[in-house]
Amino acid sequence: MDISTFLQHCINGLTLGGMYALVALGYTMVYGIIELINFAHGEIFMIGGFIGLMAIGIAASLGFTSPLLLLFAAFIVALPLTGLLGFTLEKLAYRPLRNTPRITALLAALGASIFLYSIMSRVYTDAQEFPTLIDGGFEFHLGGTENAAGLVVLRNVDLFVMIVSIVLMIGLQFLVQRTKLGKSMRAVAQDREAAMLMGIDVNRVISATFIIGSVLAAAGGILNGLTYETIKFDMGYKVGIKAFTAAVLGGIGNIQGAMLGGVILGLSEGLAPPILDAFGVPEALDYKDLVAFVILILTLIVLPTGLMGERVQEKV
Amino acid sequence: MSSAKSLLLCALLGIGLCFGACGGGEEPGEFVLGVIFPLQGPNAQTGGEMLNSVKLAADEWNQSGKLGKWTCKVVALDDSGDSQQAASAAHDLCNSYPNLAAVVAHLNSGCFRATKKIYNDHRIAAMSPATTNPEITAGGFDNIFRVCATDDVQGGAAVQLFKELGLKKVALIHDRTPYGQPLTEVIEAGCKTAGIEVTELVGITVGDKDYKSVLTKVRAANPEAIYFGGMYDEGGLLVRQMRSLGMEQPFFGGDGLKGPAFTDAGGEASLGSRVSIIGPPIEEMGEGEASAYFEKYEKAFGMKVENFGPFAYDVANILLEAIARTIEQKGKPDRETVIAEAHKTDHNGVIGHTTFDEKGDTNNRVITFYEVYKNDAGALDFRPYKIIRP
Numbered sequence: 001m002d003i004s005t006f007l008q009h010c011i012n013g014l015t016l017g018g019m020y021a022l023v024a025l026g027y028t029m030v031y032g033i034i035e036l037i038n039f040a041h042g043e044i045f046m047i048g049g050f051i052g053l054m055a056i057g058i059a060a061s062l063g064f065t066s067p068l069l070l071l072f073a074a075f076i077v078a079l080p081l082t083g084l085l086g087f088t089l090e091k092l093a094y095r096p097l098r099n100t101p102r103i104t105a106l107l108a109a110l111g112a113s114i115f116l117y118s119i120m121s122r123v124y125t126d127a128q129e130f131p132t133l134i135d136g137g138f139e140f141h142l143g144g145t146e147n148a149a150g151l152v153v154l155r156n157v158d159l160f161v162m163i164v165s166i167v168l169m170i171g172l173q174f175l176v177q178r179t180k181l182g183k184s185m186r187a188v189a190q191d192r193e194a195a196m197l198m199g200i201d202v203n204r205v206i207s208a209t210f211i212i213g214s215v216l217a218a219a220g221g222i223l224n225g226l227t228y229e230t231i232k233f234d235m236g237y238k239v240g241i242k243a244f245t246a247a248v249l250g251g252i253g254n255i256q257g258a259m260l261g262g263v264i265l266g267l268s269e270g271l272a273p274p275i276l277d278a279f280g281v282p283e284a285l286d287y288k289d290l291v292a293f294v295i296l297i298l299t300l301i302v303l304p305t306g307l308m309g310e311r312v313q314e315k316v
Numbered sequence: 317m318s319s320a321k322s323l324l325l326c327a328l329l330g331i332g333l334c335f336g337a338c339g340g341g342e343e344p345g346e347f348v349l350g351v352i353f354p355l356q357g358p359n360a361q362t363g364g365e366m367l368n369s370v371k372l373a374a375d376e377w378n379q380s381g382k383l384g385k386w387t388c389k390v391v392a393l394d395d396s397g398d399s400q401q402a403a404s405a406a407h408d409l410c411n412s413y414p415n416l417a418a419v420v421a422h423l424n425s426g427c428f429r430a431t432k433k434i435y436n437d438h439r440i441a442a443m444s445p446a447t448t449n450p451e452i453t454a455g456g457f458d459n460i461f462r463v464c465a466t467d468d469v470q471g472g473a474a475v476q477l478f479k480e481l482g483l484k485k486v487a488l489i490h491d492r493t494p495y496g497q498p499l500t501e502v503i504e505a506g507c508k509t510a511g512i513e514v515t516e517l518v519g520i521t522v523g524d525k526d527y528k529s530v531l532t533k534v535r536a537a538n539p540e541a542i543y544f545g546g547m548y549d550e551g552g553l554l555v556r557q558m559r560s561l562g563m564e565q566p567f568f569g570g571d572g573l574k575g576p577a578f579t580d581a582g583g584e585a586s587l588g589s590r591v592s593i594i595g596p597p598i599e600e601m602g603e604g605e606a607s608a609y610f611e612k613y614e615k616a617f618g619m620k621v622e623n624f625g626p627f628a629y630d631v632a633n634i635l636l637e638a639i640a641r642t643i644e645q646k647g648k649p650d651r652e653t654v655i656a657e658a659h660k661t662d663h664n665g666v667i668g669h670t671t672f673d674e675k676g677d678t679n680n681r682v683i684t685f686y687e688v689y690k691n692d693a694g695a696l697d698f699r700p701y702k703i704i705r706p
Contacts (some may be wrong), residue, residue, distance in 0.1 A: 005536045008561070012528040126361050127549050127581040139562060151535070151562045226524055229556055231580050232549065234358065235525055273529055286492070286519050287531045 001278045004142040006271075007152045009158055013265070013270020015158045015227060018165035021262025022220035023243035025172060025211030025255060032189045032253035033209045035102065036094060039109040041217060042240020043116035044086055048218025049231045050079035050120065053070035053130055060131075067133040071226075078218045086214025087207050095203070113240075120233040127232040134160050147265045161223045168219055171258050172212070176255060218238070242269075251309020260307060265292055328559065331563075347649045348391050349374060350409045350419040351441075351634065352402060352427070353628075355394040358549055361577060364424055366445060366628035368617050370420050372609075373632035376639070381488055384643050388636060391416075393438040395427050402427035403434065410438040417649035418443070418635040418640075418658075420628060421514045425449035426494040441655045443635055445627030448571065448594065449494050459655045461676040463631055464594040464682065467495075470570055471502030473592055473683035473704040474543060475510055477568075480702075485513045485540040489530065489554065491546030492519040499545035499570050515539045522550060528557050536565050543568040551589075552581020559585040566590065567668050579696035589688045590701055595627070595667040597684045597700040609666045630665035635661065663685050681706045 023045050030038045055077035056070045064070055093112045097105045122176040137155035176182035188205045196202050225231045226237070246265045250257025272291040278286035301308060349706035351370050353363035367390075374388045393409055395402035402422060409416060419435060421442040422428040428447040435442040435456040442633050443461040444452075450466040478486060488503055490496035500517060507514050515537035520527050531554070534542065542558065544551050551573040558567065566588065569578075573591040582589065609629055612619050638657035639649045646653055663670045670678045 002444060002536065005532055008532045008535075009529060012526070012532065014527055121356065121360075127552060128581045153560065155560055214374045224525070228553060229583060229585075230552060232358075232581075234523060238523055238525065254392055258661055270529055274533060277533065283519065284535060288529065289521070 001274060002142075003278060004140075004150050004152045005274070007142075007281055009270045009274050011152070011154055011158060012269075013267040015161050015266070016269060017224055017263035017266020018162050019220050019227070019239065019262075020243050020246045020266050022165050022168060022216050022223070023209050023239055023260045024246040025111055025169070025249070026217045026260040027244050027247040028250070028255060028258040029185075029209050031211045031247070032255075033185065033206055034098065034105075034192075036105050037108060037244070038094075038210075038213075039106070039240070040093075040112035040116055041213065042236035042243070043113050043120070044082060044089070044090075044236075045217040045221045045224070045239060045243075046223070046231070046233060046236030047085060047116060047120060048078050048082040048214070049130075049225045049235065050124065050128070050233075051218065052222035053083050053128060053225060055229060056131060056133075068133075070131070071133045074222050075219065078222055079215045082221075083211040083215045086210040090207060090210040091146070095206075103160030104192025113174060117233060117236070124233055127230050128152045130229050130231050132229055144186035157226050158282030159229075161227055162283070164219065164223060168216060172216065172255065174237070175212070180207070185209060242292060245292055249296055249299050249306055253307045254306065264307075265295065268295055269294075319679065320446060337410070345385050346387050346389050347390050347417040347639065348413045348637075349632065350413065350416055350421075351390055351392040352395050352405045352409065352419065352431070353392070353423055354397040355358055355392065357396040357398075359397045359547065362575060362623045363394075365506070365621065365623050365625040366420075366423065366559075369621075369625040370614065370632040372613060372616055373629050373636065374686060377633075377636045382640050383538035383636075384640075384647075386643055386649065387637075388417075392517060395422060395424075397424045397427065399424075399426040399430035403430045406431040406434040410434060410440060415649070417639050417651070418654055420631050420635065422447050422625065424493070424495060425452060427459075428462075428672045429453050429494055439651045441635065441638065441658045443631045445631045446571070446594075446624045447495075449498055451494075451498070451569050453677050455597075456516055458659070458676070461658055461672055462682070463627055463634070463670050463678050464571075465681045466677060467499040467502055467570070469681045469706065470507055470592055470594060470683055471499050472542045472706075473685070474503050474568060474570070475506030475512070476704055477590075477592075477685060477702060478507065478512055479510050481541075483512060483540045485515055485537075485539045486515055486543060487516040487534045487537065487547070488518070489534070489542060489544045490517075491522050491544075491550050493522065493546070495572060496545035496547075496570075500543065500557055503543060503545075514520065518670075520546070520550060520554070522547070524550075525553060526557075527554050528561060531557055531561055531563065535561055539565060541566045541568060542572070545570050547572040548575055548577035549579050549581045551591075552583070555582045555589055555603065556585040568592075574686055574698065576696075582688075583696070586688045586696065587690065590685050591698075592683050592685045592704075594683060595680065596682050596703065597686070600700075607666070612667075617634055626666040630667050630670060631665065633665055634658065634661050634663050637661070 026041045052074035055073045059073035093108050093208045134157040139151040142150050184200045184205045246261035249257045250261030269288040273285045323494050353366050355363045374390045393405040419442040421444045423446045425447040444550050447468045450468050473622050490500040504514050504517050518532050530623050555567045569591040571593045574593040579586050581622040638654050641657045642653040683704045685701045686698040691697040
């Protein structure tokens with residue numbers, strides 16, 4: 001593998017990782033607070049992308065043409081609306097089941113996922129084109145060859161994905177560590193009943209968690225649309241599973257862990273298959289899912305709490 | 317109150333169950349033409365067009381009076397393009413409809429491969445409009461037919477086109493399905509004989525959205541063209557990601573890419589892509605009476621025919637012809653006779669002249685390559701690029 005191919009694989013992996021990290025945050029936050037694996041989170045990511053696309057369509061039909069304005073419209077509309085969806089989902093599907101055995105809530109999450117997926121597959125039966133709002137990029141010719149073989153392409157949109165992911169993650173970190181809401185979230189995560197006794201409105205905190213997670217997922221959905229320039233109702237499934245893997249890898253319930261897990265997962269998916277391939281493993285390029293899940297299993301065996309998870313003391 | 321409610325619910329459920337279970341209650345004088353297509357999931361659009369075309373044909377036959385005292389009822393089930401669902405749908409169809417006369421079967425090769433034995437066990441003539449895997453008719457079952465040429469023919473046509481374009485180095489990508497993989501393997505073998513170097517024969521996973529790692533590797537060998545054996549969505553994503561990685565090579569594909577779902581997914585990046593489809597170009601399809609199909613379809617369903625509709629329409633007509641001849645002889649749609657009559661098919665339809673060889677494959681082996689271009693309205697569309705005859 002020459003250096004240009006290697007660098008290209010790195011870039012591919014990093015963009016993927018940024019997206020995984022954004023979605024993984026939603027899983028990890030919800031798990032941290034109510035110990036529920038929100039299987040519908042992948043679908044929320046997908047719906048966020050579609051709302052963004054609709055917002056772009058509406059803004060364009062109102063006569064806005066500047067890509068930056070359209071991009072702004074996508075984020076400004078999709079983020080709150082998807083947050084509202086997360087809020088509604090929690091209120092209707094999860095809250096009534098909060099004090100039932102955990103498996104019931106888990107099944108409700110699966111059901112919600114299938115429900116949202118089916119609705120969207122009726123509304124948009126087909127892959128939808130996502131407009132190219134961020135064009136251009138950098139091309140480096142390495143090795144002196146002027147054909148595509150020695151090329152490293154870093155698209156502006158890849159940079160944008162990385163930057164937006166980082167900004168949102170820093171924002172989240174600030175929110176959780178420095179604000180009152182963040183403090184109550186941490187308190188509820190630590191001990192819900194004690195938090196309640198201390199006067200924290202637990203329902204409100206849980207709602208807020210779902211809203212924030214969904215907002216991040218919506219941002220991920222729009223970034224996904226920008227990267228692949230097409231979105232489809234089935235796009236939440238794979239990303240959902242991978243982001244869940246990233247969350248577990250980083251230590252589920254741990255916010256920095258989810259970010260780290262996402263980036264590691266993206267990079268290893270981008271790099272490991274080509275490296276295996278270079279060593280002559282047959283069909284290695286198709287092993288990227290395999291790589292992701294082998295990493296997950298190894299982490300769970302060696303570090304059962306994930307890379308940054310803390311060992312939770314058994315409650316007596 | 318609440319118990320009365322639940323009682324009502326139970327009663328409703330019970331009725332529903334009975335309807336579901338007694339689904340086979342056809343009236344006397346009614347036979348069933350079964351249809352199993354993907355009606356949900358990624359290929360639902362294509363499946364819907366094919367189902368509509370079958371319904372159109374069945375309505376015409378019912379109104380024509382050529383079925384004697386019998387009427388044809390179309391029963392459609394969904395396989396979602398998944399072979400397991402296809403098998404369970406086929407079991408459902410065969411077991412719950414005693415008056416099942418024939419089946420219009422499947423868009424995807426994997427589905428038909430999983431169900432052909434079920435149809436054979438029930439001795440039902442099954443004819444596919446679109447499954448192209450060569451193995452399907454190789455099992456020695458006499459009740460399996462298809463009106464489309466196989467991938468041996470389609471792959472050969474691709475190699476012939478490569479030769480005509482003077483290509484020396486190509487990369488082949490497939491989607492690991494029983495459709496895409498054998499198709500590209502046929503092309504690989506053909507390239508070897510033709511002296512064209514295959515830099516890569518590599519599979520991707522359906523449902524993935526990121527194929528950049530495969531493409532980055534393909535790019536390193538700098539092939540002159542890329543051929544993809546697979547379906548619309550993956551094709552669109554591949555061609556987009558190719559362009560975003562700075563790969564300017566021409567992009568080729570099989571009949572799994574010929575449809576608006578490919579240009580929707582691929583957008584501007586799909587411009588200039590060349591994809592083959594079985595049969596002559598739609599524009600040249602149907603002499604005389606048969607060409608009325610396109611107008612009738614548009615009138616009945618308010619949209620244009622874009623995919624495998626003509627193939628499904630012909631399949632339905634061929635099967636109904638065989639059933640009509642059977643009714644003439646036996647007074648009822650006897651299954652064995654329908655199979656025997658289907659073998660005698662000599663049909664002039666929308667996709668051309670169909671007769672079957674002893675395996676049940678069509679003798680109509682024309683392949684057309686289409687090119688993606690921008691039409692006058694500025695939308696992406698297909699136009700015939702080259703017709704390749706065996």
